Amino acid sequence: MGRAPCCDKASVKRGPWSPEEDELLRSYVRSHGTGGNWIALPQKAGLNRCGKSCRLRWLNYLRPDIKHGGYTDQEDRIICSLYNSIGSRWSIIASKLPGRTDNDVKNYWNTKLKKKAMAMHHHHQPPPPQQQHYHHHHHHRVAGGGARVTLVSPPPAPQSQCASMQPSPASASSSGGDACSFGAAAMYSPSPSTQQAPQAATLAVAGYTSVATAAAAAAVAAQRSPLDELICQVPPPPTTTAADCWASGVTLDDVFLPELVGAGEFPNGDLFGGFGPLLQDRSSMELSACYFPNAAAAEMWPAATDIVKPAGLCHSLT
DNA sequence: AATCGACTCAACCGCGTACTG
DNA sequence: CCAGTACGCGGTTGAGTCGAT
Numbered sequence: 001m002g003r004a005p006c007c008d009k010a011s012v013k014r015g016p017w018s019p020e021e022d023e024l025l026r027s028y029v030r031s032h033g034t035g036g037n038w039i040a041l042p043q044k045a046g047l048n049r050c051g052k053s054c055r056l057r058w059l060n061y062l063r064p065d066i067k068h069g070g071y072t073d074q075e076d077r078i079i080c081s082l083y084n085s086i087g088s089r090w091s092i093i094a095s096k097l098p099g100r101t102d103n104d105v106k107n108y109w110n111t112k113l114k115k116k117a118m119a120m121h122h123h124h125q126p127p128p129p130q131q132q133h134y135h136h137h138h139h140h141r142v143a144g145g146g147a148r149v150t151l152v153s154p155p156p157a158p159q160s161q162c163a164s165m166q167p168s169p170a171s172a173s174s175s176g177g178d179a180c181s182f183g184a185a186a187m188y189s190p191s192p193s194t195q196q197a198p199q200a201a202t203l204a205v206a207g208y209t210s211v212a213t214a215a216a217a218a219a220v221a222a223q224r225s226p227l228d229e230l231i232c233q234v235p236p237p238p239t240t241t242a243a244d245c246w247a248s249g250v251t252l253d254d255v256f257l258p259e260l261v262g263a264g265e266f267p268n269g270d271l272f273g274g275f276g277p278l279l280q281d282r283s284s285m286e287l288s289a290c291y292f293p294n295a296a297a298a299e300m301w302p303a304a305t306d307i308v309k310p311a312g313l314c315h316s317l318t
Numbered sequence: 319a320a321t322c323g324a325c326t327c328a329a330c331c332g333c334g335t336a337c338t339g
Numbered sequence: 340c341c342a343g344t345a346c347g348c349g350g351t352t353g354a355g356t357c358g359a360t
Contacts, residue, residue: 016328016354039345055346056329068327091348102348107327110350 007039007050014050017057021047025054026062034058060103067099071108079105079113 013021028045035041038051047054060066071079075097082093090102090109097105 014330037345050330052331052346053329059347060328088349103328106349111326 007052011048012042012050012053013048014053017061021049022057022062025058029058029062056103060101063101065099066101066104068104071112075100076113076116079109080117083109 017025024045024047028041028047032044034055035044038055040051041047042049042051042054045054049057078096079093082089082096086092088106088109090106094100094102094105
């Protein structure tokens with residue numbers, strides 16, 4: 001016994017929307033809102049469409065704040081970073097890009113950005129299995145934007161060595177933008193003799209954990225652009241085990257945060273930057289630790305009273 | 319001008335989850 | 340607690356467009 005279809009496909013119009021249909025839907029939603037009931041909406045709006053189709057049309061095309069095309073380098077970097085960090089969670093990624101929809105971001109990634117990434121990756125090494133940040137055995141997807149942060153155990157085996165974002169060659173794209181490669185962020189610890197960054201803990205979000213290079217953390221400390229430093233350039237010290245790497249990673253997002261904050265992508269005080277939506281329910285979180293890009297951000301944390309804070313220690317990377 | 323292949327992106331599909339009675 | 344329903348999401352499809360030949 002299968003699921004009942006959301007509407008009778010034989011009796012509703014399908015395929016591309018006409019301007020008249022668009023206007024019907026637009027004007028109805030303007031004056032009545034969606035009413036939280038997409039199934040009933042088409043009949044009320046005078047549309048011979050499936051409610052699901054109406055919802056998609058509104059969300060992906062008719063909403064007044066939608067942007068199409070013209071992705072900026074900054075948006076490219078955000079997409080790459082978050083893709084590296086959390087995988088194909090397009091709705092989350094899109095939520096960090098004002099005016100972008102999950103469908104649009106997904107299409108942009110699949111048709112353009114991924115190719116940039118592939119091209120970039122050939123400069124480094126054969127592609128690792130995709131989405132290495134996904135540890136499905138820990139994956140508890142939380143629908144509706146709810147957050148559940150859990151500490152994750154180390155992966156069963158070392159997966160990849162490099163994470164990556166780097167400036168593309170000038171000729172790599174018409175926009176001259178950056179691209180990122182696939183694969184997990186580097187999980188190397190710096191060798192003891194060269195360790196500059198503080199010991200970092202892993203921030204696990206909804207079962208996903210991203211870790212970047214400790215070298216990148218050091219780059220943050222040195223006030224350089226972390227995006228330029230997210231490439232693993234040195235092999236791991238022989239004594240470094242996967243578990244060591246896993247436990248000592250710095251979250252990619254932590255490293256990425258300074259640039260985002262600096263670019264005004266996130267409001268002051270949004271100390272978790274790109275994971276804002278996931279971390280809305282901060283009261284239910286338990287962090288092993290968290291890191292802020294600089295002392296000022298770390299100092300803001302205890303002073304911030306307008307958000308619910310997770311349990312856990314927070315430190316500055318500087 | 320015609321053809322063909324590559325590319326784009328709007329739309330669809332089916333699944334997992336939340337919600338509701 | 341359970342079953343039915345609706346929503347939201349990510350993967351996939353295919354019609355339309357564009358550029359090369």
